[in-house]
Amino acid sequence: MGEWNDDQWLWNFRMSWQTFIELCQWLTPVLRHHDTRMQCALTIEKRVAIAVWKLATPDSYRSVGQQFGVGKATVGAVLMEVVRALNALLLKRVVRVGDLDAAVEGFAAMGFPNCFGALDGIPLPIRAPDHSGGRYINRKGYHFVVLQSMVDSCGHFQDIYVGWPGSTHDACVFRNSGLCCRPQAETYIPQREIPLGDTTTVPLCLVGDAAYHLQPWLMRPYTGHFTDSQERYNARHNHAQQVVERAFERLLALPPGTPRPGPPKHPSGCGGLLHTPQPVGKQGGGLRAGLGTGGRNSLPPAIRRSELPAPPGQGLGPGGPKGVL
Known part of the structure; x- marks a missing residue:
């Protein structure tokens, strides 16, 4: 041989x-x-x-x-x-946030300290399935699957989860994803807290939009009528959340601010993400x-x-x- x-x-x-x-x-x-x-x-x-x-x-x-x-x-x-x-x-050993310190420093520079990632989901258009096609129709009337992603402060994808029907709520997708379980088990990120006052500490956290439920490690914006401090918090939260939105725009090759795509014009399915392991070193x-x-x-x-x-x-x-x- x-x-x-x-x-x-x-x-x-x-x-x-x-x-x-x-x-x-x-x-x-x-x-x-x-x-x-x-x-x-x-x-x-x-x-x-x-x-x-x-x-x-x-x-x-x-x-x-x-x-x-x-x-x-x-x-x-x-x-x-x-x-x-x-x-x-x-x-x-392998699946973890790439450079945790750099991610935390990047979000801190945006005004949101002790944050290591931004979370969001987008619909990816697909062909209508032969069976149970109605489950894949979202509120816009198209067939989609949901892509959930977490990115660092540079917009690099750190975690993806795709496949749930387009009619599924983002919170349901998140609850069933591995990303939801790993922070709870403290296996995805190391335990790290910063002091807030004399007796309170704040753990590392993600930022997500209002579709997600509040968790000790998942921060969402305030809704309803805001006080001045809540409005300032929402402004900083929105600044950090825009990182994942810009990452989706680059993934879909869209100019910033362009509406997300509708159904595919060609029956060739939807976009996807492929991770190819990189070689450790050069050795014939x-x-x-x-x-x-x-x-x-x-x-x-x-x-x-x-x-x-x-x-x-x-x-x-x-x-x-x-x-x-």
Whole structure:
């Protein structure tokens, strides 16, 4: 079996060889299996590769099984095993606010101290579903799904949650999202409070519009008749809330202040967000230790060079790069 370079790893697995090996090392305590008298266990590298390939591509279970020389039932079992391991071991380690201090300082400069993010939701237009289409119609009469996002002070997306029907209230979407549970469990952000007076402390918080319910870590604007202090608070809150609105405008490629879009003019579905893992570092590599050159632990035995998708700017024909499968 030949070797892939980093470009080919990024093209097929959405990560470099070095990132893949580091991921395997993190998951080894959970994914290690022992051989039996009946058969050899799949190596950790192959288990992770099957799961990453399925998550990185739109291939079916049958197609992934043919690529790696296993049955489609094995693909499904391995995928769930790896995903559970990722959630158990790496969720708290990897999924968190990027630069918490910078986010807090950015919102403090806007006049809203001890805030680490702005929260809002927008409708994304979709084609009318074949079943239960009425649930996806919002107050404007179009078919939508709701995209909920949290951004930092620079407008960088830190958390997204999408898929609820357009008729669903923003507060309901938030209650069912992982973002609502993580601050409550104090796993998404570290515990940090600032003193307010002699006896009161204020925790880190999000800002959201009036659709959300007030929480110790979620601040919403005042409604109704305002006092002078409430009006000043709303002005600062609105300034901080505009960060997520401008982020949505950039996401939808709209000039600032443009009304949000109606139904799609072409039946091609709605916009989406794709996060592609970045490589840890530059290191050439290929399918090496634990992947074998054939048999149950080869990875993948059914791929031929002519069948591989070409990396950007490269061809895989007779004159293409050497060292591919």
